[in-house]
Amino acid sequence: MDLSYSEQYEAYRAEVASFLAANWPPQGAEQEVSQVEQASRFRAKAIEAGYLARAIPKRYGGSEQDADVLKAQIIREEFARAHAPGEVAGIGPGMLVPTLLERGEEWQKEKFVGPTIRGEIVWCQGYSEPGSGSDLASLQTKAELVGDEWVINGQKIWTSGAHRADYMFILCRTEPDQPKHAGISYLLLDMKRPGIEVRPLKQMNGAADFNEVFFDDVRTPADWIVGRRGEGWLVSRTTLKHERNMIGNASRTGMLLGGLVNLARRTTRNGKRGIEDADVRQRLVELEGYIRAHEYSSYRLLTKAAKQQDAGLIQMMNKLNGTNIGHRAAQIGIDLLGDQSLVAPNPQRTVGPIEGTAWVNQFMWSLGTSLAGGTSNIQRNVIGERGLGLPRDEAAQRSK
Amino acid sequence: MNFDTSEEQDLLQDTLRQFAAQECPPNRVRALFDGDEALDLDIWQKLIELGMGGIAVPDEYGGAGLELLDLALAAEVLGETAVPCPFLGHSLAGLAIQLCGSELQRKTWLPKLASGEVLGSVAFAESASEDGAGGWQPEDWTLAAGDRLTGTKAFVPVGTRSDLIVVGTAGAGLALVEVGAPGLELTDAGGIDRTRHLANLSLRNTPCEPLAKSGPPVGRLRDAALVLLAADAFGGASKCVSMSVEYAKTREQFGVTIGHFQALKHQLANMATEVEPSRALYWYAAHAYDHIQEESERAAALAKSHITSQYMQVARDSVEAHGGIGFTWECDVQIYFKRAMFDRAFFGAPAVHRERIAQMSGW
Numbered sequence: 107m108d109l110s111y112s113e114q115y116e117a118y119r120a121e122v123a124s125f126l127a128a129n130w131p132p133q134g135a136e137q138e139v140s141q142v143e144q145a146s147r148f149r150a151k152a153i154e155a156g157y158l159a160r161a162i163p164k165r166y167g168g169s170e171q172d173a174d175v176l177k178a179q180i181i182r183e184e185f186a187r188a189h190a191p192g193e194v195a196g197i198g199p200g201m202l203v204p205t206l207l208e209r210g211e212e213w214q215k216e217k218f219v220g221p222t223i224r225g226e227i228v229w230c231q232g233y234s235e236p237g238s239g240s241d242l243a244s245l246q247t248k249a250e251l252v253g254d255e256w257v258i259n260g261q262k263i264w265t266s267g268a269h270r271a272d273y274m275f276i277l278c279r280t281e282p283d284q285p286k287h288a289g290i291s292y293l294l295l296d297m298k299r300p301g302i303e304v305r306p307l308k309q310m311n312g313a314a315d316f317n318e319v320f321f322d323d324v325r326t327p328a329d330w331i332v333g334r335r336g337e338g339w340l341v342s343r344t345t346l347k348h349e350r351n352m353i354g355n356a357s358r359t360g361m362l363l364g365g366l367v368n369l370a371r372r373t374t375r376n377g378k379r380g381i382e383d384a385d386v387r388q389r390l391v392e393l394e395g396y397i398r399a400h401e402y403s404s405y406r407l408l409t410k411a412a413k414q415q416d417a418g419l420i421q422m423m424n425k426l427n428g429t430n431i432g433h434r435a436a437q438i439g440i441d442l443l444g445d446q447s448l449v450a451p452n453p454q455r456t457v458g459p460i461e462g463t464a465w466v467n468q469f470m471w472s473l474g475t476s477l478a479g480g481t482s483n484i485q486r487n488v489i490g491e492r493g494l495g496l497p498r499d500e501a502a503q504r505s506k
Numbered sequence: 507m508n509f510d511t512s513e514e515q516d517l518l519q520d521t522l523r524q525f526a527a528q529e530c531p532p533n534r535v536r537a538l539f540d541g542d543e544a545l546d547l548d549i550w551q552k553l554i555e556l557g558m559g560g561i562a563v564p565d566e567y568g569g570a571g572l573e574l575l576d577l578a579l580a581a582e583v584l585g586e587t588a589v590p591c592p593f594l595g596h597s598l599a600g601l602a603i604q605l606c607g608s609e610l611q612r613k614t615w616l617p618k619l620a621s622g623e624v625l626g627s628v629a630f631a632e633s634a635s636e637d638g639a640g641g642w643q644p645e646d647w648t649l650a651a652g653d654r655l656t657g658t659k660a661f662v663p664v665g666t667r668s669d670l671i672v673v674g675t676a677g678a679g680l681a682l683v684e685v686g687a688p689g690l691e692l693t694d695a696g697g698i699d700r701t702r703h704l705a706n707l708s709l710r711n712t713p714c715e716p717l718a719k720s721g722p723p724v725g726r727l728r729d730a731a732l733v734l735l736a737a738d739a740f741g742g743a744s745k746c747v748s749m750s751v752e753y754a755k756t757r758e759q760f761g762v763t764i765g766h767f768q769a770l771k772h773q774l775a776n777m778a779t780e781v782e783p784s785r786a787l788y789w790y791a792a793h794a795y796d797h798i799q800e801e802s803e804r805a806a807a808l809a810k811s812h813i814t815s816q817y818m819q820v821a822r823d824s825v826e827a828h829g830g831i832g833f834t835w836e837c838d839v840q841i842y843f844k845r846a847m848f849d850r851a852f853f854g855a856p857a858v859h860r861e862r863i864a865q866m867s868g869w
């Protein structure tokens with residue numbers, strides 16, 4: 107066991123740090139342009155230097171570096187330390203790009219990968235439907251091949267960012283005669299096509315990040331399909347493998363504790379500062395136990411990934427663990443706020459540490475994260491069945 | 507960057523698991539749990555032969571010269587297999603002498619502890635208290651130091667069969683007393699965990715040998731103790747999960763194994779999700795003790811408070827998962843339940859260490 111990095115990696119860290127020192131934050135004339143432009147100029151340099159878009163071939167706009175999870179971790183750490191922009195966030199770079207690289211046609215990669223990782227085009231994910239959530243494979247939105255175009259009819263729901271997206275990757279039923287998993291195709295779609303209607307859905311916290319999307323004879327070219335007809339389920343699952351790249355992401359849960367401690371220092375409880383209250387102190391440390399266990403487990407995942415070994419059970423728990431921590435933290439936050447929790451919060455999500463009444467927003471958002479991307483119960487099914495080897499759910503088996 | 511155990515460490519754990527399967531399988535554990543003997547010499551002798559007397563004792567004193575992490579990995583397996591043995595007290599006695607003893611004291615005692623010639627234990631708590639503070643912490647020890655000791659100590663592991671006891675004294679000091687010395691009396695304390703019997707110690711003008719160093723090295727001893735308890739708790743908690751999972755795969759109701767029922771499946775998944783991340787928490791605490799000293803005190807307290815409370819909860823959940831049989835004396839779950847009660851309270855309840863951490867954080 108050794109938490110330090112070898113000399114070779116420390117040298118690499120120094121390289122990254124000196125790149126950052128020279129390039130972020132922007133100096134002189136570079137400061138004149140907008141923040142978005144600053145970030146995108148910086149990213150271009152970082153790709154050029156081999157620090158971002160590492161898994162992506164040069165011909166698609168990436169930096170095509172050898173897979174090395176330790177270098178990737180060092181880059182994340184150093185970029186975070188310098189508050190420098192990392193990879194463009196979102197499901198386009200996070201889910202679509204890895205899927206295209208593995209399953210896409212050459213022209214698809216050429217057309218979409220570069221602009222997506224540069225943040226020039228934005229994607230949304232059209233999976234869930236009113237009747238198909240956890241049981242996603244039962245989805246009914248259909249696409250029929252008419253001439254050289256797919257014609258899409260149906261409805262998606264909970265589609266995050268559909269109102270801002272340029273494109274959607276969408277699961278549609280194309281083979282109605284096949285069993286449910288085998289009848290789905292993975293299509294790409296330009297959101298400006300006629301027949302698409304996006305209606306915002308107001309969330310419980312007052313924001314409207316997700317939407318309903320209606321499709322009325324919406325056309326997309328026949329070759330805007332990833333994988334073959336009927337392989338959509340499989341294609342959508344390839345993305346799951348890439349979750350591994352998201353390891354080491356315990357940093358957000360770590361930030362929760364710092365935010366709570368600040369809040370406890372500023373609020374009062376039983377006539378004392380919250381932080382002096384015996385019960386608050388106990389709860390904060392209890393939370394810290396969960397947070398550190400999660401954080402150190404991410405070191406375990408990192409080590410296993412570096413050795414190309416399967417981490418087993420702990421990997422399957424990553425999401426449930428993270429969301430459980432989010433719930434616990436939010437609960438403490440709301441208790442510390444006392445009567446301030448009666449005031450409606452600003453519904454925008456905070457990026458850095460959560461401050462003040464933003465905890466009311468977090469109190470709600472923590473529920474969103476435990477639903478999106480597979481609910482906690484679905485995670486428990488996976489842990490129970492694949493992790494612990496318990497019998498598969500009979501009802502789910504029957505509905506094949 | 508390598509946050510994983512080495513092949514040698516995996517081998518150490520495998521060897522111990524094999525030992526437990528052959529020499530002390532569950533029926534033997536149950537028999538010992540029911541018996542009145544605080545020590546099964548046969549099992550302890552064999553553990554000594556495997557090197558369990560001196561894993562962390564430096565090689566110049568006859569030990570294996572390994573780290574606290576290695577000791578903790580052994581503690582995990584002993585926690586998982588519930589082998590009744592004096593490993594905890596004996597290891598802590600060795601660590602105490604190593605950390606606080608003079609060269610002469612080390613030379614005198616460590617080889618004997620490593621070889622098993624002498625069975626060591628520790629006496630820290632001063633009284634059974636309601637808040638779980640109970641005079642466990644070195645800052646709270648009041649027994650007057652000197653060449654002779656007079657007073658009482660509580661909860662000495664396997665005390666009635668020990669030869670040498672390291673006693674905590676006022677001013678965060680330590681002193682050695684030999685069993686058989688005048689005025690020394692050990693009586694069984696009726697401990698709840700019958701795999702680790704506890705004794706009460708009474709001293710009346712008993713000659714002792716103070717260890718050379720007090721203060722900070724005694725704090726290190728506490729950290730080591732907390733890590734070993736956390737490791738034991740992790741092993742036991744994992745075992746509670748696996749016993750419950752196995753039971754769910756064999757017990758049938760309504761014509762199917764009960765693992766088919768999602769309510770139970772989810773309970774089991776929750777138990778596993780509580781426990782498994784804590785492996786990294788105790789590893790980190792042990793590693794910090796060995797290599798990141800500035801984080802050691804905090805990491806040890808965090809691991810102990812977190813994992814022993816989880817162990818307790820998961821042991822309770824296991825009783826439920828087993829149904830009526832889980833509530834019986836005959837079922838192994840009750841043994842782990844009581845080991846959980848030991849790990850939770852020994853050297854201070856979770857709340858005590860959480861408050862220590864809050865103070866260390868400057869809150």
Ligand SMILES: Cc1cc2nc3c(=O)[nH]c(=O)nc-3n(C[C@H](O)[C@H](O)[C@H](O)COP(=O)(O)OP(=O)(O)OC[C@H]3O[C@@H](n4cnc5c(N)ncnc54)[C@H](O)[C@@H]3O)c2cc1C
Nearest residue numbers: 231232233234239240264265266474477478479480481483
């Ligand atoms: C903030 C947010 C953003 C989202 N963004 C997107 C997006 O961008 N694109 C997209 O396609 N979708 C998105 N979703 C949808 C999300 O994936 C679904 O909400 C989720 O998969 C659950 O489906 P559902 O809402 O239909 O709930 P249901 O599946 O109806 O579940 C309702 C309850 O039943 C439980 N349940 C269901 N099946 C089982 C089972 N087999 N065993 C045990 N319990 C079960 C669930 O755990 C849940 O508690 C988003 C959701 C949220 C909250």
